[in-house]
Amino acid sequence: MTALHLADEGEAADLAAFLSRLIHYDRGAAVRLQAVGTALAVFGRPPSFEVLAVRAVRLAKPYENGLDATLDVTVSAGELLESVEESAATAGVPTAVTGPPWAGVLPPRGGWRAENGLPAPDALRALVRAGVTEFRSRTQELAPEGRTRAELDRIGREIWSRTVGRTRLPVRAVHAAQSLGFLRPGVPVVLVATGAWLRLRTPYGSIAVRRAGLGALDVSVR
Structure with missing residues (x-):
């Protein structure tokens, strides 16, 4: 499992809290992860609210996995939560899952x-x-x-x-x-x-x- 090195324990704790809240509303919640450089974006959609939630996470070093310098994958929120190690400020990237329809549709990155x-x-x-x-x-x-x-x-x-x-x-x-x-x-x-x-x-x-x-x-x- 590829490791994500988070900026500090606080970032790890906030990520875990966000994932826990998503799972509270949907036990089978999925999240889409996008990492470029030292920025990780975690997208989720709590069904009770019909909105897209976005949590930005700071990484201690740029994402890399072999020759891959970017990450874009949809995974189980529960599996991602289980992989978070707050004391070590790390998280693993679980195996990709077939994402729900919303995971293929994201707001524009610019123009806000x-x-x-x-x-x-x-x-x-x-x-x-x-x-x-x-x-x-x-x-x-x-x-x-x-x-x-x-x-x-x-x-x-x-x-x-x-x-x-x-x-x-x-x-x-x-x-x-x-x-x-x-x-x-x-x-x-x-x-x-x-x-x-x-x-x-x-x-x-x-x-x-x-x-x-x-x-x-x-x-x-x-």
């Missing part, structure tokens, strides 16, 4: 521009808390016979599809950032866009979403 209208980080976290509270309140008010999966999903879609502030970003993207550990107190949050893609960026990771849904036009297939 800043978007205005995003509320402050504290307001974003409050927005998520309000959404969770509203969901619980509305579902608890349902009669037992009306508390079906279809009705719960309908209420959830209504709440999390609302847009944030004066932006086009759906609230579910902020909810995903909070749930995956990207939206933390005291860290900056910015919103960028390119084409129909929106990306909520923090120092701990980012959430990308397309208004038309993953797999539509203006995407990069790599």
Whole structure:
């Protein structure tokens, strides 16, 4: 198994935490890994949020495997998590798996521009808390016979599809950032866009979403 040498124990711990959260939402989660030089990007798609989560990981030295100086592979998130050695700041690259459809579609690498209208980080976290509270309140008010999966999903879609502030970003993207550990107190949050893609960026990771849904036009297939 090819070894990835992470920058330090903190990077290894954050990678492990990200993978653990993905697996919490999908036991069979897959992630796409792309490494160039000392930068490793880990892409995942937690099904509950319908967004693309991206975790950037710093490597201690450029990736290499024989003559290969780049890495682009889809692997099991669970197997990758098992390979992480936090004390040694290393991780192994598991055997490739047949990736889900989203793994073949990634946001463009360049062309991103800043978007205005995003509320402050504290307001974003409050927005998520309000959404969770509203969901619980509305579902608890349902009669037992009306508390079906279809009705719960309908209420959830209504709440999390609302847009944030004066932006086009759906609230579910902020909810995903909070749930995956990207939206933390005291860290900056910015919103960028390119084409129909929106990306909520923090120092701990980012959430990308397309208004038309993953797999539509203006995407990069790599």
